Amino acid sequence: MKFIKWFMIAIALLLILSTIIITPFAWIGLIIFLFGIYQMIQHSKGRVTFSKPGWIVVAGFLLSFILAMIFVEPVKETVPKEKKEITHKQEQKEAERLAEEQKKKEEAARLAEEQKKKEEAARLAEEQKKKEEAARLAEEQKKKEEAARLAEEQKKKEEAARLAEEQKKKEEAARLAEEKKEKEEAARLAEEKREQEAVNSVYYKNCDAVRSAGAAPVYEGQPGYSKHLDRDGDGIGCDK
Numbered sequence: 001m002k003f004i005k006w007f008m009i010a011i012a013l014l015l016i017l018s019t020i021i022i023t024p025f026a027w028i029g030l031i032i033f034l035f036g037i038y039q040m041i042q043h044s045k046g047r048v049t050f051s052k053p054g055w056i057v058v059a060g061f062l063l064s065f066i067l068a069m070i071f072v073e074p075v076k077e078t079v080p081k082e083k084k085e086i087t088h089k090q091e092q093k094e095a096e097r098l099a100e101e102q103k104k105k106e107e108a109a110r111l112a113e114e115q116k117k118k119e120e121a122a123r124l125a126e127e128q129k130k131k132e133e134a135a136r137l138a139e140e141q142k143k144k145e146e147a148a149r150l151a152e153e154q155k156k157k158e159e160a161a162r163l164a165e166e167q168k169k170k171e172e173a174a175r176l177a178e179e180k181k182e183k184e185e186a187a188r189l190a191e192e193k194r195e196q197e198a199v200n201s202v203y204y205k206n207c208d209a210v211r212s213a214g215a216a217p218v219y220e221g222q223p224g225y226s227k228h229l230d231r232d233g234d235g236i237g238c239d240k
Contacts, residue, residue, distance in 0.1 A: 009037065009057065012033070012057070012061045013033065015061070015064075015065075016029060016030050016033055016060070016061060016064040017030070019064045019065055019067070019068035020064075022068045022071075023067060023068050023070075023071040025067040025068075025070075025071045026064040026065075026067050026068050028063060028064075028067060029060045029061065029062070029063035029064025029065070029066075029067055030060065030064060031060070032056060032059055032060030032063055033056075033057055033060025033061055033064065034060070035056060035060070036053050036054070036055075036056030036057035036058075036059070036060055037057060039053030039056055040053045040054065040057065202223035202224035203224065203226070204218070204224045204226070204229060204238075206228075206229070207229060207237070207238035210224065210229060210237065210238045211238065216237075216238040216239075217236050217237060217238050217239040218236075218237040218238055219235060219236055219237070220235040220236070220237075225237050
């Protein structure tokens, strides 16, 4: 236990000595601290001057730190002018360095923003290009469909014209056939009429007249044929 106590006193002494570096007024606390240690030694030998010398040690320790805190500013003011100038230059260089770094950061941010804008512009241009390409392809597809529709309509018109031409040819052929039939019918009727007139233009009174004319036998339809010459009605006159 005594070892720990003296170990703590040694650490406190080192701390007081460090305060003396900051301000010489801390010597007052060191003297009181050493006086307290002396009283503790005397107390351990039975020579009692103060009943609690440990409080003197604590008071000296605290007084050293209080004086160091009170007089630290005046000590700082005693720093040589050259050191102040060096510190000012260092602060100025540090400020310039920080300003340069800030400037670089702002420049980097500006370049990044410009790059972002360029990329956005390139993206929009690419989208516009794709839209125009899609519109062009749609227009081409529309033209192809329109061309196909017109071709289909033209094909239908040609087919209709062909069918109409075929119908016209059929009707013309039917008309010509009808005319031919009518002509043939007229020719047949004319021939029949002519034959009938020829038949009617020759008249035999009897078979003797036919034989005299050298026309026996006379057949039905031939000139001079008559029912009174064909007694048996077999279409042959004066055959007997």
